[in-house]
Amino acid sequence: MSKPRSLPVPFGQTVFTVADALRAGIGKERLRRTDLVVPVHGVRAPAGAEVGGVEALSVVLRDGQRFSHTTAAGIWGAPLPRGAGIDDVVHVSSDGTVAMRRRGVVGHRLPTSDVRDTPLGRASSPAQSWFECADLLSAADLVVLGDHMVRRDHALATPDDLAASIVPGARGVRTARAALERIRVGAESAMETRLRLGVVDAGFPEPELNVDVLDGAGTFLGRVDMAWPEYRIALEYDGDQHRDQDTWRRDQRRGNGFTVNGWLVIHATAVDVARPAVLFERLRRAFADRAGRTRRKRSAG
Incomplete structure (x- = not known):
């Protein structure tokens, strides 16, 4: 079989609809050649291109339709639980009487409220997508999503x-x-939010988020993920980015500055978020020790 002739710009460079191609004079036989793939019905894309469901569907959205729910949240870069990613299940809301019906699409009939234009097409706004997700996610996952938004x-x-x-x-x-009652401004990752929720649910006081720590002279020592300044206790979530040598050295140097200024820094990892018993015991001992020191100082005074 002969090599397929090149398609006119922009066809062959990005996703496009069959209807647009036919209107441009591209024949049906050309659209069946192996240099094109069919990501969704009625759409073509260059073979070998990594085209997700959202990108493929973006060219067939009609007036009054938008990406919504977890799909819109994913477009805004929000952290989503496993299985709810941007291309796992595509949610499309319509403000008309008929919801989109396509394989791999969950169609909704919802009136248009706050819609934004994005590089991937129309989508519910960050705040609107957060509320739409309330019907799909747990309260904890919705707090994670909300912390990201704010x-x-x-x-x-x-x-x-x-x-x-x-x-x-x-x-x-x-x-x-x-x-909404548990969403806070200041969390910088989904795991920090989950760590905070676990700590508070275990009965500890709610920590302040992303606290700047200063020494007695007012010199900046560093910023910690969460802290209880009155106790001089800090809790740091260490993701994989803390494992490289340069980051480890910076963390050690910063930690020394905290220690000599009377701060106790407790480190947590993903294991502690999943199985927090050991972490909670460390925190209990830390609070008990700091409370005991305060009582002794008052007695001595």
């Missing part, structure tokens, strides 16, 4: 935006309201 740097929404997105009487409203 993070201190490059925030996608504010806590007030999340509160305003809640529709009384809608599905998931109780989960959303429960999660």
Whole structure:
């Protein structure tokens, strides 16, 4: 079989619909050649291109349709639980009377509220997608999602935006309201949020997030993930990025500065988030020790 002739720009460079190709004069036989693949019905893409379901469906969204729920949250870069990723199940909401029906798509009929244009097509806004996810995710997963939306740097929404997105009487409203009470500005990763939730659920005081630690002269020693400044106890989540040699050396130097200034820094990993008993015992001992020191100082005074 002869080599397929080149397609005119932009066909052959990105995903496109069969309807657009036919209108451009590209024949049906050409669209069946092996240099093109069919990511979803009615769509073609260059063979070998990594085309996810969202990108493929973006070219067939009609007026009044948008990516929503976990799909929209994934477009905004939010951390999602396993199996709920941006291309695992694609959610599309329509403001009309008919929901999208396609293989691999969960169609919804929801009125248009807050919709944004993105490089992958129209999508529910960060705050709107957070509330839509309340019908799909657990309260803890929704807190993780919310913490990401309101993070201190490059925030996608504010806590007030999340509160305003809640529709009384809608599905998931109780989960959303429960999660909203626990969302905090300052978490920098999903695991930090899960660690905080576990610590508070275990009965410890709620920590402050991303605390700048200073010495007695006001010199900046470093920022910790979470802390109880009145006890001078800090809790750090160490992800895999802390394992390289340069980061380890910086952490050791910073830790020495904390220690000589009376701070106790406890480190946690993913294992501690999954099985926190040992971590919680360390925290209990730390709080007991610091409380005992405070009592002794008061007695001595």
